[in-house]
Amino acid sequence: MNERRDAFYAERDRRTRQCGGQDTNLERPVRIVVGDDAATTRAGQVAALALINMVARVHRRVALYAPAAPLRARSLVAADDLQDAIRATALAINPFLEIQADGALPPDAAVSIGIGHHVPADLDFTLTWQGGRGELIIGALDGAEPVGEGLLGAAAASVLGASALFRAVHDQPVNASTLNPLARSSGRNTDPTGLAGPLDVGHVQVIGAGAVASALVYWAREVGVIGHWDIVDGDATELHNTNRCLSMTAADAGWPDGITRLKATVLAPMIGATPHEAWYDQWDGIDVRPDLILLLANARGVRSLIAHRGEPLLVHATTSARWTAELHRHVPDRDDCPACRLPDDSAPVFDCSTGPAVPDLRDSPDAALPFLSAAAGLLLLAALLQIPDGGIASESVNHWQLDFAPAGVQLREYRHPPREGCTHQLDETVRSTVQRAAPRKWDQIPMRGA
Ligand SMILES: [Zn+2]
Incomplete structure (x- = not known):
């Protein structure tokens, strides 16, 4: 198993190494918590599924918490509910991904991120969004209302979250970030302009x-x-x-x-x-x-x-x-x-x-x-x-x-x-x-x- 695992990462991560990824740092566990509020919205599910998609392509050990909410977003692979979709997506991308039970990890052993507003207060980062604007917050939001809809904002937030986790496991500084791909703007004053498809x-x-x-x-x-x-x-x-x-x-x-x-x-x-x-x-x-x-x-x-x-x-x-x-x-x-x-x-x-x-x-x-x-x-x-x-x-x-x-x-x-x-x-x-x-x-x- 270990030989095959090594062979997989040796080949799979060639380009990741080229962009600064270090094997030992990518072994550090990443803890992802999908809030109960985010889990019930389509936007929240988009953020969760996209984040695990990106995480499984570089990181090697994760702890996942997601409610088994009915699936409202598109899953990359067939799945019964959100929890199943997150897990199945991660393993389809990386069959060697080690998925740990959430409670088994001491909180300080991992870099952690929450999706939505109803997440534990001890996480390193939180993702939120409104309309087309996605946001990465350092720490947690305090007693906020449930996160809303906003598909492009949720997508933008997942991108910010994936980059924060990659930096954090490499002991690099991470700062709060905002992005609206529709307004093509970043920074604190980015407006929440959104647009639905198709x-x-x-x-x-x-x-x-x-x-x-x-x-x-x-x-x-x-x-x-x-x-x-x-x-x-x-x-x-x-x-x-x-x-x-x-x-x-x-x-x-x-x-x-x-x-x-x-x-x-x-x-x-x-x-x-x-x-x-x-x-x-x-x-x-x-x-x-x-x-x-x-x-x-x-x-x-x-x-x-x-x-x-x-x-x-x-x-x-x-x-x-x-x-x-x-x-x-x-x-x-x-x-x-x-x-x-x-x-x-x-x-x-x-x-x-x-x-x-x-x-x-x-x-x-x-x-x-x-x-x-x-x-x-x-x-x-x-x-x-x-x-x-x-x-x-x-x-x-x-x-x-x-x-x-x-x-x-x-x-x-x-x-x-x-x-x-x-x-x-x-x-x-x-x-x-x-x-x-x-x-x-x-x-x-x-x-x-x-
Ligand atoms: Zn030319």
């Missing part, structure tokens, strides 16, 4: 089924998706992908039977999408113009290929090993193009904020931690929800960087003007011809806010 942006082609796509699909399934989606990726799931891909289980990566599934095939059923097991440049659907292309891959020149399509609006999200999750917009003539902003041949940067770079792992520019991918997917989901009202297309900035800094999560804004000499984008006349030949849903939307 997500309806027409025919979508998702290019790339890696960690950000995996998170987007995970969150999108919860808000509901209308319209036809294609998911295009020729890559197979590997065990070291499961450290950060919210929709993947160990079995998807062939543990233990060696039968791996292709990433597109894993993600597509989550939202009723059509999987395409192909690389974008070889895909036979490349000539079909959808309403929206989500550029969530980076290899094989895909950024310049997609920049060259003449689309009026591109949105996508990325993570970096510097503990950031980033949302990008590209509107021709107003913004730079995706290939100029993120050149394919850029050397991977491994100045992880928590540990030294690991020289023998320099081959993986996609290294990330689960909460980084989850945050990138959540920022992207929020942006997509707003597209029908102009939203991201009408903003004056075009790049949002969520930095999981020790001082507290911070969202920064950048504006990248069109790059002089860009050879990736079509000029205005050609773009209009392309768009008129096959008009699509959002062809006019960037102009609305220009």
Whole structure:
């Protein structure tokens, strides 16, 4: 058993180590308490299931307390109630996860977190939310009302919670944090603006089924998706992908039977999408113009290929090993193009904020931690929800960087003007011809806010 456990973590945690994860620290128990108030709301269940999802991808020992409430949120795996869903999700992601009985752990042996307001007062952290705003509180809330609804806020809170636990087991400082992915703001004064689904942006082609796509699909399934989606990726799931891909289980990566599934095939059923097991440049659907292309891959020149399509609006999200999750917009003539902003041949940067770079792992520019991918997917989901009202297309900035800094999560804004000499984008006349030949849903939307 121990040999197999060691073999699992040696392979599964390659990218986690690259981002500063230390094996001995990840063995420290993490205690998660789902409050009775949170357990009965859909938002509370979303927070609980997402938090355990992220925790099981990096941590190795947990104590779980959750009421056996009827399941109202979507579970990654089949389950009878919330308690069962939390446990089954954790074990599907990490079959070697040691789940301890809550009472067996001395309180000071673990880093602890509560979800909702009805949780013990001796916890290290508490998650709360309102509308689209999620919050990480140090300690507990005092005699508060039951936590309410707010699906995106609950999702944001779970991301903040997962990053706090990862920092805390590594003895790093954790500060109170707030995030609203819809308002694209962080900090104390973040407003609680929320938005319910479903997500309806027409025919979508998702290019790339890696960690950000995996998170987007995970969150999108919860808000509901209308319209036809294609998911295009020729890559197979590997065990070291499961450290950060919210929709993947160990079995998807062939543990233990060696039968791996292709990433597109894993993600597509989550939202009723059509999987395409192909690389974008070889895909036979490349000539079909959808309403929206989500550029969530980076290899094989895909950024310049997609920049060259003449689309009026591109949105996508990325993570970096510097503990950031980033949302990008590209509107021709107003913004730079995706290939100029993120050149394919850029050397991977491994100045992880928590540990030294690991020289023998320099081959993986996609290294990330689960909460980084989850945050990138959540920022992207929020942006997509707003597209029908102009939203991201009408903003004056075009790049949002969520930095999981020790001082507290911070969202920064950048504006990248069109790059002089860009050879990736079509000029205005050609773009209009392309768009008129096959008009699509959002062809006019960037102009609305220009
Ligand atoms: Zn360019």
